[in-house]
Amino acid sequence: MTETDLPTVAVVGPGAIGTTVAVALHEGGAAPFVAGRTARTELRLDVGGSVVVAPVPVRTDPDDAPGAVDLVVLAVKATQNPDAAPWLARLCRPGTVVCVLQNGVEQRQAVAPLAPGATVVPAVVWFPAERLPDATVRLLAEPRLTLPDAPGSDVVVRALQGSRCAVGTTSDFASAAWRKLLQNAAAGLMALTGRRSGVFGRDDVGALTLAYLRECLAVARAEGADLGEGEPQRVLDAFRGAPPERGTSILADREAGRPLEWDVRNGVVRRLGRAHGIPTPISDVLVPLLAAASDGPG
Numbered sequence: 001m002t003e004t005d006l007p008t009v010a011v012v013g014p015g016a017i018g019t020t021v022a023v024a025l026h027e028g029g030a031a032p033f034v035a036g037r038t039a040r041t042e043l044r045l046d047v048g049g050s051v052v053v054a055p056v057p058v059r060t061d062p063d064d065a066p067g068a069v070d071l072v073v074l075a076v077k078a079t080q081n082p083d084a085a086p087w088l089a090r091l092c093r094p095g096t097v098v099c100v101l102q103n104g105v106e107q108r109q110a111v112a113p114l115a116p117g118a119t120v121v122p123a124v125v126w127f128p129a130e131r132l133p134d135a136t137v138r139l140l141a142e143p144r145l146t147l148p149d150a151p152g153s154d155v156v157v158r159a160l161q162g163s164r165c166a167v168g169t170t171s172d173f174a175s176a177a178w179r180k181l182l183q184n185a186a187a188g189l190m191a192l193t194g195r196r197s198g199v200f201g202r203d204d205v206g207a208l209t210l211a212y213l214r215e216c217l218a219v220a221r222a223e224g225a226d227l228g229e230g231e232p233q234r235v236l237d238a239f240r241g242a243p244p245e246r247g248t249s250i251l252a253d254r255e256a257g258r259p260l261e262w263d264v265r266n267g268v269v270r271r272l273g274r275a276h277g278i279p280t281p282i283s284d285v286l287v288p289l290l291a292a293a294s295d296g297p298g
């Protein structure tokens with residue numbers, strides 16, 4: 001690959017986020033190989049009511065992988081990383097960039113052991129998207145990613161250049177990742193209550209959200225994030241300003257009976273709080289409840 005060539009790309013996990021990025025890559029000419037769990041003949045992206053159809057098949061057998069590629073975009077749920085390992089083994093060689101499109105602040109630690117020799121690049125995924133029953137993905141905002149100013153990010157920027165998915169880089173990735181984590185932590189309340197953004201309109205849930213987010217903020221700062229005192233209120237205001245029917249991916253998982261990403265989105269605050277000696281009394285209640293909900297109804 002030269003500086004001007006498009007990298008060879010694979011997308012692993014063509015769900016809400018993976019389909020969006022795979023369609024963007026396809027439109028930009030990058031011809032992604034798409035690896036999934038459920039076979040499909042095409043990818044469908046609903047953008048404001050108009051459906052973009054990309055004739056990109058979803059392959060489900062790792063033996064069909066084309067061999068090592070320059071860039072793997074990993075967009076399975078964090079709970080599904082171990083199951084995606086056979087794909088990573090076939091698609092990566094030393095030097096492959098694995099860009100992890102997952103919520104959380106621990107993408108490097110989670111994925112590096114599954115892709116030895118690869119360069120793991122975490123990403124903050126700022127846009128919401130949802131899967132419809134026929135596997136069409138509905139885009140709910142302009143696709144936008146933030147990556148660290150770090151080796152490997154240039155390959156992602158090049159692959160998506162000029163596409164519908166904007167990619168920026170920052171020298172303060174910790175702050176960006178924790179800013180997003182605060183949103184995700186609060187969204188856990190939707191999974192617990194079985195309600196959408198409208199639940200944040202309640203005064204009692206608003207007060208709980210603010211108290212919880214102040215706890216998350218203390219841990220974020222201890223981890224080096226440069227976030228202001230106003231961040232909890234900003235996150236709450238954003239949920240209150242969203243359409244009341246707007247959900248979150250962890251609620252979609254709860255509704256579908258799938259395992260929840262409770263550890264990377266909520267448990268992490270409790271774990272890192274303990275490591276820093278920061279009390280996390282609200283996490284101490286919420287995290288076991290989310291973990292229990294993740295285990296299923298029985």
Ligand SMILES: NC(=O)C1=CN([C@@H]2O[C@H](COP(=O)(O)OP(=O)(O)OC[C@H]3O[C@@H](n4cnc5c(N)ncnc54)[C@H](OP(=O)(O)O)[C@@H]3O)[C@@H](O)[C@H]2O)C=CC1
Pocket residue numbers: 012013014015016017018035036037038075076077078080083084085087101102103125126127128129130131248249261
């Ligand atoms: N959805 C959203 O709005 C946002 C999500 N995120 C984060 O992005 C990440 C991805 O979330 P999202 O796109 O919602 O998740 P989805 O559940 O929509 O997509 C996951 C995809 O991975 C596939 N998959 C599961 N196991 C494997 C496997 N072993 N090999 C290959 N593919 C597999 C699933 O297959 P199958 O179709 O069979 O289930 C599905 O297509 C998560 O970390 C989430 O927190 C971040 C910002 C917003």
Ligand SMILES: CC(C)(CO)C(=O)C(=O)O
Pocket residue numbers: 103125126127128129183184187247248249250
């Ligand atoms: C859209 C958003 C920000 C809501 O928490 C998200 O990251 C998700 O759904 O996983």
